[in-house]
Amino acid sequence: MPVKPPGPRQPPLNALRAFEAAARLGGFAAAAEELNVTPGAVSAHVKALEADLGAPLFTRGARGLSLTRLGARALPGFTEAFDRLALASQSLRAEAAPNVVHVAALPSVAQLWLSPRLPRLRAEAPEIEISITAMEAPPNLKRAPYDLCLFFGPDPEGRLVQDEILPVCAPALAAQLSNPEDLNRVPCLTDSVWAEDWQLWARVAAPGMRLVPRGPVFSLYALAVEETVNGAGALIGHRALIAGHLASGALVAPFGASVRLPGGLRMFSPRPLRPGTPAARVARWLRASL
Structure with a gap:
């Protein structure tokens, strides 16, 4: 009987969106405004993503958030990916209506x-x-x-x-x-x-x-x-x-x-x-x- 092992689990898309927006905009509040959710929801998504990865993406301090090395290296790729996704979504919307x-x-x-x-x-x-x-x-x-x-x-x-x-x-x-x-x-x-x-x-x-x-x-x-x-x-x-x-x-x-x-x-x-x-x-x- 063939064995089909499960592939690696992908992080939730909403968690990736929350990380990218918070990293690009410099905070959970600004990310929440762009994503039309609460800052608490953004924070929860990022914490869940960090827990899933087993590594921090942000350093949290009295002056706010700063990206860790891992977060800083990851940000450009996700920003480009979500920009492309937005463009594709806009093209789809324009063709549909x-x-x-x-x-x-x-x-x-x-x-x-x-x-x-x-x-x-x-x-x-x-x-x-x-x-x-x-x-x-x-x-x-x-x-x-x-x-x-x-x-x-x-x-x-x-x-x-x-x-x-x-x-x-x-x-x-x-x-x-x-x-x-x-x-x-x-x-x-x-x-x-x-x-x-x-x-x-x-x-x-x-x-x-x-x-x-x-x-x-x-x-x-x-x-x-x-x-x-x-x-x-x-x-x-x-x-x-x-x-x-x-x-x-x-x-x-x-x-x-x-x-x-x-x-x-x-x-x-x-x-x-x-x-x-x-x-x-x-x-x-x-x-x-x-």
Whole structure:
């Protein structure tokens, strides 16, 4: 009777993923955010992998993690392997659903810039389906399962519009504002992501003025915009995101003085867009919509 001995047991794929992400990003918390799990789960996977190997991959200390020699030697191979796996997965997804375009965007961009454009895009290209994921930071481009990304950033490559900020408010509140000093007398709404906007604007547009903005803080810029439309106070508007509100008159710029920031709204892709593909068509359409 033939004997078929069992082959060597392979480490679990999830454990290898946890090790590679933690090693590449420098910690369990960062790896957990990328993998959409808890830091405890990443730690448990790595410990199980180390136990399975019978050797440590990390040195754990008061200042955090550092790779052992074994871990450092292993990392490049696993990073290359998972990059290739991600690319293959993206190609498989694109072939399985060729008319679906996956977009990753900053929440405010998704709600205030992209969403108003979608009805016209659907009318002009009804065969293309747009899937949108809102996230606070750009994804890892080598691993991202997205076709297009829309985020603010300093890199001029892929820039759609320059970032420009200015105070805005509802028309009724604007009647109470004669000069920038009056901002100290009304609620000044603040977005937690762009918490420095008021000071950035004041330093350039109103030098010498002591501005102490007081008012509610919002974790969602789109909500801050809606509350500004409702008359809750003044807000530093990013022109690309509030252009529609300014055009309709729902918001006005009481002082007119705007400040251009170094960065801007960018559109980029994790990989080159082949001409004629749905993703390339959507990218071209969005640029033409400006």
